[in-house]
Amino acid sequence: MSKILVLFAHPALEKSRVNRRLAEAVRGLPDVTFHDLYEEYPEFTIDVKREQAMLLEHDIVVLQHPFFWYSTPAMIKEWFDLVLQHGWAYGSEGTMLHGKQALSVITTGGRETAYHRGGHNQHTMDEFLAPVEQTFLLCGVEYLPPYVVHGTLGMTPAEIETHAETYQRLVEALSTDTLDLEAFRADPSRDWRLDELMTGQEERR
Numbered sequence: 102m103s104k105i106l107v108l109f110a111h112p113a114l115e116k117s118r119v120n121r122r123l124a125e126a127v128r129g130l131p132d133v134t135f136h137d138l139y140e141e142y143p144e145f146t147i148d149v150k151r152e153q154a155m156l157l158e159h160d161i162v163v164l165q166h167p168f169f170w171y172s173t174p175a176m177i178k179e180w181f182d183l184v185l186q187h188g189w190a191y192g193s194e195g196t197m198l199h200g201k202q203a204l205s206v207i208t209t210g211g212r213e214t215a216y217h218r219g220g221h222n223q224h225t226m227d228e229f230l231a232p233v234e235q236t237f238l239l240c241g242v243e244y245l246p247p248y249v250v251h252g253t254l255g256m257t258p259a260e261i262e263t264h265a266e267t268y269q270r271l272v273e274a275l276s277t278d279t280l281d282l283e284a285f286r287a288d289p290s291r292d293w294r295l296d297e298l299m300t301g302q303e304e305r306r
Contacts, residue, residue, distance in 0.1 A: 199241035
């Protein structure tokens with residue numbers, strides 16, 4: 102079993118349809134700690150020691166947030182700046198997070214076709230997320246390819262439910278170690294096709 106810490110950041114959750122439903126899908130799951138950063142730190146006064154202790158208690162970190170101006174919400178950047186300290190998270194003696202894994206769960210208003218070379222946004226999602234990936238890699242954390250929910254602006258309630266179910270299955274599978282991550286790493290498409298990645302153990306629904 103792996104313990105998962107979901108770091109949730111949405112500065113206007115009352116206006117959200119998709120992120121709110123995604124959060125509901127994983128909040129309360131076994132071995133999952135759901136941590137709403139904007140709710141916990143409305144004045145951005147992050148408790149660094151508490152956040153570091155939470156990181157040590159978990160095996161996998163999930164960053165769930167909307168994609169704002171081709172990056173993370175400001176709270177995530179503040180969290181990185183304050184919590185991932187030199188000598189603790191990185192540097193010659195900063196080895197406290199070595200061996201852990203991280204995953205971004207992101208929503209975008211635009212459709213998937215907009216995130217390609219030559220598309221509306223001119224770059225791929227992997228390119229936009231390179232700073233997040235490198236931050237975790239510097240800390241000795243394996244960064245798993247993101248689970249991205251595109252096209253939220255025009256999404257139907259049924260589509261939202263489908264993504265919520267997939268997100269729940271993904272978190273449960275990571276928690277119960279029932280994903281074949283070796284096959285996933287070898288897949289050039291790097292896509293979360295869960296039915297193909299399950300190891301054959303019974304899924305928890």
